[in-house]
Structures are given as structure tokens and as C-alpha cells.
Amino acid sequence: MPHDPEKPLLRLNNPRDVARRASGGGGGQARRFDRNAQVQAHGPVFRQLSNVLSRQDAALQLRADANSLAPERLLVFEVTGSIQNFANAVARISGLEFAGEEELEADELDKNPEFYLLVPQLGALREIVSLWEGWGRNGTVPRNYTPWRDLFQQLRAVRPWGPADRVSPRNRDYFRAIVDGAPDNELFRIEIELVFRGSEAASRSAEDDIAARIAETGGQIIHSSRRAAFAYHAILADVSAVEIRRIADLDLHSLAGADPIASIVPQSVGTPIETADRLGLDAARPLPANPEPIAAIFDAVPVQAHPLLDDRLTIDDPDDLEARAVGTRVHGTAMASLVLHGDLNEQPSPVSRRVYFRPVMYAPALGDELFDSDKLVIDVIVEAVMRMRAEGGTQVIVVNLSLGDRTKPFAGKISTWARALDYLAFTYGILFLVSAGNTGDGITVADYADAAAFQAADPADQASSIFRGLDALKADRRLLAPADSVNALTIGAWHRDSSQEVFRGASPFPPYADREMPNLSSRLGPGLRRGTKPEALFAGGRQPVRLDPVAAPPVLISHPNPSRYWGLKVAAPPENGAMGLHFTIGTSAATALATHTAHRIFDALETAYPQLIGPMPLAQRAALLKALLVHCASWRDAETFIRPIIDPTTTLHHEHWRREVCRHLGYGFVDPEDAIACAADRATMWATGTLPVEGSLAFDIPIPATLAASANIREVRATLAWFTPIRPGHLAYRAVKLKIDSLQPDSLEIAGVGTSTSQPSNSQSESGTIVHRRWRDARIGTIANGASIPLQVQREKDQGTPIDEAIPFGLAVTIEMPGAAQIYDQVRANIQIQPRAFVRVQG
Structure with missing residues (x-):
């Protein structure tokens, strides 16, 4: 049934403290090598190091050889699998930094290989060699150094961090392209991230060293930032073309x-949006009644x-980007319109409050809107959040970031921008909504010889071939930073809008006839450690799409230009003086539509439960909105289309095909109306709270007697959201994990339900x-009358050093x-705290 605004969300009854359930076991054992084989394989490296360390000028000798293990040089220890408590064992060696x-x-050979990064001083190098030599002689290490024995047994390689580690193949290609044909002394702006050092003195020394190297080649530092809270130290610098070429060639004597x-890496570059098909203003919209923002852009x-x-x-523009925005202000105007009003093709859905707006980009006279080129964008975002909390946005719990860095697609390692968002989300209790990013790259439809053969095919076969072509390119369509943030919600684009006008032409055409699917240009997951990304798809x-007219096999290209036939209607900058x-x-x-929905959810909750929402801590408010935004997401049977293409023989394990x-789908497609009210x-019931270390709560879910009256399809779904503290640089980056335990067999019988495969697997969901x-x-x-089933949520054992804070x-x-x-x-009859009575406003 359609949603009913007179049926607000219901507050779950208070939970009970319960004993934790046992968690699943860990992974398999890592491969270990025979000691004699290890001594033969790696002995030469350690023997050479030992020989040099015996000299008086050992430090100078080691630093002179770029391929040696040297003091203050980042070292890589590559191993077959995790070494338990290794970071603690590192701390036992004076002068060795993890x-x-x-x-x-x-x-x-190895299912979960890893590498550890260490920065040693001279004395620490001597102690590592001593540990190796002792283990090589008799297979033992001193008491409390057992992780070092395990490291030696699992060691695959040991080497210094080198040029190929510092500059990825993708970025080498980028650097070659930007300096192609440029004179040697022309300057180009790049970002340099330094090895984060815990000591401020060591950090200053490293930055001074790099500043001197840059100056020697005719460049200069423009901006730098060190943020210990999320282990970030970076430089924005102008570097000469000749030095960029040397970096791209991995010259040992260059910055590489x-x-x-x-x-x-390249300097951060934002992602533009396309707009088209101008219309006049059609209707006025009501002003928000409350001046206190809870959402920001x-x-x-x-x-x-x-x-x-x-x-x-509420505009806060401390850098006066307004004065520099002399071009066409497309992006921020469109996003503000969507956050405030949603799609203007829809029925009005005003939000109750003003929205805090912090400009972080501007429109130059020509070209796309830009970040401030004189600042590291990560530092801009951190400063913006801190300023917002201190001044005009003290109650903000949702920040819209319809931005992405098109030079930094996700490649398995968390981006520094994502690290910043994760820190800010937990520290300030903020839900960041981040766009997954778009790509206009063409998709080869290899099942057909040419465009004519494709056009003659059955639409269902066309759709399958298009998806097969897309799936073949999935590695090239990964999320753009900061969409890999663990604490943020990442939003993809659902092929959906509310336009009622019918396009009569033959091209462009919809890629998937009559199927619920993402836009072909919407970037894909997964996220860090194969976590679910994007979490939700909004319209x-x-x-x-259109066909490349000459390509064979045919190539499909996402049509870039929106129109009244397809697209979301938004506010446009003035043209010839007219808005x-x-x-x-x-x-x-x-x-932006997801942010609009989050605000509407908050408005509905505040209207129904003012006595609960008013005193609720900001972090719990934000976590609740995070849960409710995803809660009504579903695959809408899209998996029945996708699975036969990715698993044609139906032999893949259910974990794999899901x-x-x-x-492609994350948790699925979200209809905003289903997130705001019941039917x-x-x-839909909700709750907030906190979980202490290894805490566990059971919520009793009232089960309506109607479920026993017929054998119709029914569903129980639960969504749990939180913000985690982070451990930068560690595999256990997400320091806190919460989980929803499986319903017990008697609960499944009471509700008449069973587990469903039409969702991400539990292991992926819990990443x-x-x-x-x-x-x-x-x-x-x-x-039975008044029956309920317990739903247990619990905090797993913290990874690494326990976090003392209770997690909202x-x-x-x-x-x-x-x-x-x-x-x-x-x-509702079994709910203790009832929502405030709905009052219908007469038109």
C-alpha cells in the first residue's frame, strides 16, 4: 500500500541488556616457510645490512643506496598473512615506528597476504638484524618478541618503499599527459602525501627536506597540512615539468x-554535472519556518x-569564493535546489529549516567549477566542519557532499579524503552523504558485430548484452574519493525520475527496457575490504544511451544531456537576466535527493516525537537517519536479471553471486516516501542508543496477529547504523563493529519468515x-496474542586496543x-511511547 503520512514511524520499546552471542571464527592459517629456506631466501639482504651496520659511517652508507634498508626510510615487510600483535611487538624496539x-x-598460494610498513632509526635496524640472526641460528626470539618469529616464518619479501610505490601506473600516465609538450620550467600543481610520523619534529624535518628538493628543481610549496587525528601530512606544490617527467619515469633521484x-598524486579535481533544457519558473515554494539548520551542503x-x-x-563563505564565482553557477545551485525541494517535477515536499551552505568550489569565467587551487581540499573540508560546528551549524547532523575527485578512483586502499570524513563523522556526529561518482566511458557490446546487428536484436537480449559489457569494465568504474568513506553513506544513481513527457525519437534510448537498474554512468563498488558500496540508489x-556511429563491435555511450524527457528538475542560474x-x-x-529525504525523515520524527528528538544527542540523530535512509532499500528483483549474466551456469556460491x-546495487533502490512514513x-519502528565495549541489547519486536491469518508473503527487515572511530594505517581500520544477530528458529516460526538471498550477504553487510x-x-x-520476537544487536570485540567510548x-x-x-x-497497539497525533492542515 502507498505510504500514509497519518501513520508515522513508531518508537521501539526500550531494550533489555542480554548476554552476547558467540561470534564466528576467524580465517584460515597463513602459509609458513621452513627456516632454512627463509635463511637462504632472505639471508643475503640481512647479511649485507649487518655488514654495513658494523661500519662507523653506517647511516651514510645505507642512505646512499636507494635500494637498501636504511634509517628513516620506509620499509616494507611483505608476509603471507596477518601477524597477531605485531604492532605491539614493534613498540618493544626503541626507535622503530609502525x-x-x-x-x-x-x-x-596466499588468500590474505599483507605488508607492514616500518620506519627504523639506526639502532632499531641493528636490533631487527639481531632478531633475524638469532632466529636463523636456532629458530627462537627473546621473550615477548614472538610476533617477530612469526614474521620471519611468513616473510615473502623485505625491501624499502620505492618509486613504484609512490606513483601508481595510472598517475604516471596522468603526469606524462599533463606535461606533454610543455617547456621544462613550466610549473604544474600536484599533491604529495608524506609518510605520517608521530613526532612533530620528525614531520617538520621531512617537510623541510621535501621543500628543499622542490625548490632545487624550480618549484615551491603552496600549502601544507598535518592532521594527526587521521594520520595525514600532505603538501600542495608547484613542480616543474622536467621534474614531473622524472617522477613519471620513476627516477630514483626525483621526488619519486x-x-x-x-x-x-594529481591535484584534486572536482566532478562537473551536466544541465540542459531551460524552462521558466513554474511555481513558488514555501519558506522554511525554522532558521536552525540540521542539514548542510x-x-x-x-x-x-x-x-x-x-x-x-545560511551561507558561510569565509574564503569569499563568492567574489571569484564569475562564471555560470550550475553545480551548487542545482544541489541546493534538490536538498531544499527535491525534484521539482514531484509534488512539493518542503523541508522545515534553512540549510547551511559552505562554498568549497567556485565557477571561473570559463570551464567547470573548481576547488580553490591554492589549498589542499582535504584541509578545506576539515576546516569547514570545525567552523560549522563552532558557528552557524551547531545542530547540523547531515552534510551533503555531491563532490568527488575524478583523479582518485578507489583502488583498494582508503583515500585520504575518506579518512578525513571518517574522523569527522565520528568526532562530530555527522552523517556525510557522498556521491559515488559518474563515468562517461563507453561500453563495448561485444555480443554484436556492429550497430545494425545490435539494433535488430530483441530488447531483452540487448539489455543482457549491455550489462555483460558493463560488468566486464567494473574494475575501471570504481568509486571516486571520498565515496570510499566507511562512516559515510555513498549514493548511486537509480535510472528513475518523475518526468511525464514522452520522448518520441529513436536515439537516445533506455539501456534496460522496463527494468529497475542504476544509470549506466553510475560508478560501482565495492568499498574498503569489500564492504557494501554504494549503500543506496536514489533517483x-x-x-x-546512444550508439557510437562508427564503432564495431558497437559501443554504447551514456547520453550526457538531461532534458524534460529524462532528468531531475532543478533551479538554474540566470540567463539573459531571467531566473x-x-x-x-x-x-x-x-x-542531494538523499539529503532532502534525510531532512524529511528528521522533520517527520521531530513532529511525531518532539520530546524524544529534542534532547537526543547529535550522533544518535545522525545514526538514526543513516539507518532509516537505507532501511527501505531493496533490489526490487533486479538480481533476477543480473544473476543469469554473472552466473550463467548457476554454479557460483551464493556469497559470490550476491x-x-x-x-552494482548496494543495498538497493530507495523510494523516499517509504522512508518517511508507514502504511x-x-x-516501521526505530530506536537509538549506545553500546559499551562488548555490549549487547535485545529489542522485543511486536508481531501482529494478522501474520497467522494467511500464507501471504511477509517480510521482517532490520537496519543498524553507527559511526566508528578509525585506526589509520591498520587493516583493522574500522575500530568498532556492531551486528544484528540472526533471528532464532522459534522467532522465524512466529513471524512465518526465513532468510532471504535478495540482499547482500551477511559477511559483506558487516564489513x-x-x-x-x-x-x-x-x-x-x-x-499468540501479543507475541513478540527478540532482535539482538551487539558490539563485537573491538579490533586492536579497545575503544572506551560507548558507540551511538x-x-x-x-x-x-x-x-x-x-x-x-x-x-502500534503494542508500542509504549505513542507518536503525537497527526494534525491534517486544511488547504
Whole structure:
């Protein structure tokens, strides 16, 4: 049944403290090598190091050889699998700094290889050699150094961090392209991330060293930032073309060979949006009644005087980007319009409050809107959040970031921008909504010889071939930073909008006829450690495709231009002095629509439960919105289309094929109206709280008697969301994991449901900071009057050093049986805290 605004979300009854359930076991054993084989394989490296260390000028000798293990040089110890308590064992060696750990790609020998990064002083190098020599002689290490023995047994390689580690192949190609044909002394702006050192003195020394190297080649530092809270130390610098060429060639004597540097990357570049098909203003919209924002937008300078934005935004522009925004202000204007009003093709859905707007980009006279080129964008975002909290946005709990860095697609390692968002989200209790990013790269449809053969095919076969071509390119369509953030929600674009006008032409055309699917241009997951990304798909406009007229096999290209036939209607910058509207498409728009939905959820909760929402801590408010935004997401049977293509013989393990479906769909498509209110046949309940170390709570979910009256399809779903503290540089980056335990067999019998495969697998769902579980079937429940089932949420054992803080969470639970009109009323009858009575406003 359609949602009913007179049926608000219901507050779950208070939980009970319960004993934790045992968690699943860990992974398999890592491969270990015979000691004699290890001495033969790695002995020469340690013998050479030992020989040099015996000299008086050992430090100078080691530093002179770029390939040696040297003092203050980042070292890589590559191992077959995790070494338990290794970081603690490192701390026992004076002068040895643990600089991080990362996963390596699995191979046929090792399922979970890793590497550890260490920065030694001279004395620490001597102690490592001593440990190796002792283990090599008799297989033992001193007491409390057992992890070093395990490291030696699992060691695959030991080497210094080198030029190829600092500059990825993708970035080498980028650097070659930007300096192609440029004179040697022309300057280009790049970002240099330094190896993070805990000591401020060591950090200053490293930065001074790199500044001197840059100056020697004719360049200069423009901006630098060190943020210990998330282990970030970076430099924005102008570097000469000749030096860029040497970096791209991995010259050991260039910056690519400089010991203090962790990585060299292009300067951050934002992602533009396309807009088109101008219309005049069609109707006025009401002004928000409350001046206190709970939502913010970080974006390009908008057209503040637009009738749809005027007196609705609290603008905070400390860098005066307004003065530099002399071009067409497209991006920020469109995002503000969507956050405030949603798609203007829809019925009005005003938000109750003004929206805080922080410009972080501006429109130059020509070209796309830009970040401030004189600042590291990560530092800009951190400063913006800190300023917002101190001044005009003290109550903000949602920040819209319809931005992405198109030079930094996700490649398995968390981006520094994502690290910043993760820190800010936990520290300030903020839900960041981040766009997954778009790509306009063509898709080869290899099943057909040419465009004519494709056009002559059956539409269903065309759709399957298109998806097969897309799936073949999935590695090249990964999320753009900061969409890999663990604490943020990442939003993809659903091929959907509310345009009622019908396009009569033959091209462009929809890629998937009559199927719920993402836009072909929407970037794909997964996220860190194969976590679910993007989490949710919101309407991003029905983006059609067109055929490359000459390619064979045919190549499909996402049509870049929105129109009244496909796209979301938004406020447009003035043209010839007149304000108006136009259309946009993509993940930026979908993210702004998600922020609009989050605000509407908050408004509905505040209206129904002012006594609960008013005193609720900001972090719990934000976590609740995070849970409710994803809670009604579903695959809408899209997996029945995708699975036969990725698993044509139906032989893939259910974990595997669901992971591949999840890459495209996340938790699924979200209809905003289902997130805001209930229906007669659907009751959604919510709760917030905190979980201490290894805490566990059980919520009793009231089960309506109607579930025992028929064998119709029914569903129970639960969504748990939280913000985790982070451990930068560690594989256990997400320091805190919460989970929803499986329903017990008696609970499944009472509700008449069973586990469902139409969702991401439990292991993938539990890799992030939002867990979404669905139970579905069509069995008659075994329900006594007033029955309930316990839903247990618990905090797993913290990874690494325990986090003392209690972790705030939000929880949403729904019971639904389509067509059963008594569901909501029967559940509500068992709820202790009732929502405030709905008051219908007469028009």
C-alpha cells in the first residue's frame, strides 16, 4: 500500500541488556616457510645490512643506496598473512615506528597476504638484524618478541618503499599527459602525501627536506597540512615539468625516490554535472519556518538570489569564493535546489529549516567549477566542519557532499579524503552523504558485430548484452574519493525520475527496457575490504544511451544531456537576466535527493516525537537517519536479471553471486516516501542508543496477529547504523563493529519468515558501518496474542586496543505483509511511547 503520512514511524520499546552471542571464527592459517629456506631466501639482504651496520659511517652508507634498508626510510615487510600483535611487538624496539599495514592481492598460494610498513632509526635496524640472526641460528626470539618469529616464518619479501610505490601506473600516465609538450620550467600543481610520523619534529624535518628538493628543481610549496587525528601530512606544490617527467619515469633521484614521501598524486579535481533544457519558473515554494539548520551542503557557490533559494540558505563563505564565482553557477545551485525541494517535477515536499551552505568550489569565467587551487581540499573540508560546528551549524547532523575527485578512483586502499570524513563523522556526529561518482566511458557490446546487428536484436537480449559489457569494465568504474568513506553513506544513481513527457525519437534510448537498474554512468563498488558500496540508489534521472556511429563491435555511450524527457528538475542560474529551471542527471543529483529525504525523515520524527528528538544527542540523530535512509532499500528483483549474466551456469556460491550483484546495487533502490512514513500494511519502528565495549541489547519486536491469518508473503527487515572511530594505517581500520544477530528458529516460526538471498550477504553487510538484514517468506506464523520476537544487536570485540567510548547507534525494524491492512494498527497497539497525533492542515 502507498505510504500514509497519518501513520508515522513508531518508537521501539526500550531494550533489555542480554548476554552476547558467540561470534564466528576467524580465517584460515597463513602459509609458513621452513627456516632454512627463509635463511637462504632472505639471508643475503640481512647479511649485507649487518655488514654495513658494523661500519662507523653506517647511516651514510645505507642512505646512499636507494635500494637498501636504511634509517628513516620506509620499509616494507611483505608476509603471507596477518601477524597477531605485531604492532605491539614493534613498540618493544626503541626507535622503530609502525607506519601502517595493507592488504596485498590474493594469489593461489596466499588468500590474505599483507605488508607492514616500518620506519627504523639506526639502532632499531641493528636490533631487527639481531632478531633475524638469532632466529636463523636456532629458530627462537627473546621473550615477548614472538610476533617477530612469526614474521620471519611468513616473510615473502623485505625491501624499502620505492618509486613504484609512490606513483601508481595510472598517475604516471596522468603526469606524462599533463606535461606533454610543455617547456621544462613550466610549473604544474600536484599533491604529495608524506609518510605520517608521530613526532612533530620528525614531520617538520621531512617537510623541510621535501621543500628543499622542490625548490632545487624550480618549484615551491603552496600549502601544507598535518592532521594527526587521521594520520595525514600532505603538501600542495608547484613542480616543474622536467621534474614531473622524472617522477613519471620513476627516477630514483626525483621526488619519486625521496624517502619521506608516501605517494605523489594529481591535484584534486572536482566532478562537473551536466544541465540542459531551460524552462521558466513554474511555481513558488514555501519558506522554511525554522532558521536552525540540521542539514548542510558543501559545494560550489550557488545563485543565492534565485527565488527557490533566496532566504532558505545560511551561507558561510569565509574564503569569499563568492567574489571569484564569475562564471555560470550550475553545480551548487542545482544541489541546493534538490536538498531544499527535491525534484521539482514531484509534488512539493518542503523541508522545515534553512540549510547551511559552505562554498568549497567556485565557477571561473570559463570551464567547470573548481576547488580553490591554492589549498589542499582535504584541509578545506576539515576546516569547514570545525567552523560549522563552532558557528552557524551547531545542530547540523547531515552534510551533503555531491563532490568527488575524478583523479582518485578507489583502488583498494582508503583515500585520504575518506579518512578525513571518517574522523569527522565520528568526532562530530555527522552523517556525510557522498556521491559515488559518474563515468562517461563507453561500453563495448561485444555480443554484436556492429550497430545494425545490435539494433535488430530483441530488447531483452540487448539489455543482457549491455550489462555483460558493463560488468566486464567494473574494475575501471570504481568509486571516486571520498565515496570510499566507511562512516559515510555513498549514493548511486537509480535510472528513475518523475518526468511525464514522452520522448518520441529513436536515439537516445533506455539501456534496460522496463527494468529497475542504476544509470549506466553510475560508478560501482565495492568499498574498503569489500564492504557494501554504494549503500543506496536514489533517483538520478533516467539517463538514456546512444550508439557510437562508427564503432564495431558497437559501443554504447551514456547520453550526457538531461532534458524534460529524462532528468531531475532543478533551479538554474540566470540567463539573459531571467531566473529559471533546467534538468540534471547523475549521482550528484541522487545524493542531494538523499539529503532532502534525510531532512524529511528528521522533520517527520521531530513532529511525531518532539520530546524524544529534542534532547537526543547529535550522533544518535545522525545514526538514526543513516539507518532509516537505507532501511527501505531493496533490489526490487533486479538480481533476477543480473544473476543469469554473472552466473550463467548457476554454479557460483551464493556469497559470490550476491557480492557481484551488490557491486552494482548496494543495498538497493530507495523510494523516499517509504522512508518517511508507514502504511496500513507496513509498520516501521526505530530506536537509538549506545553500546559499551562488548555490549549487547535485545529489542522485543511486536508481531501482529494478522501474520497467522494467511500464507501471504511477509517480510521482517532490520537496519543498524553507527559511526566508528578509525585506526589509520591498520587493516583493522574500522575500530568498532556492531551486528544484528540472526533471528532464532522459534522467532522465524512466529513471524512465518526465513532468510532471504535478495540482499547482500551477511559477511559483506558487516564489513561497513551499516548492517541490513531481511527475512522473507509466505508461511503462516505461529503467533499468540501479543507475541513478540527478540532482535539482538551487539558490539563485537573491538579490533586492536579497545575503544572506551560507548558507540551511538540507530536501528530501524519493519514488519510488512502487502495487502494486510491491520499490520500497522496491531503493531502500534503494542508500542509504549505513542507518536503525537497527526494534525491534517486544511488547504
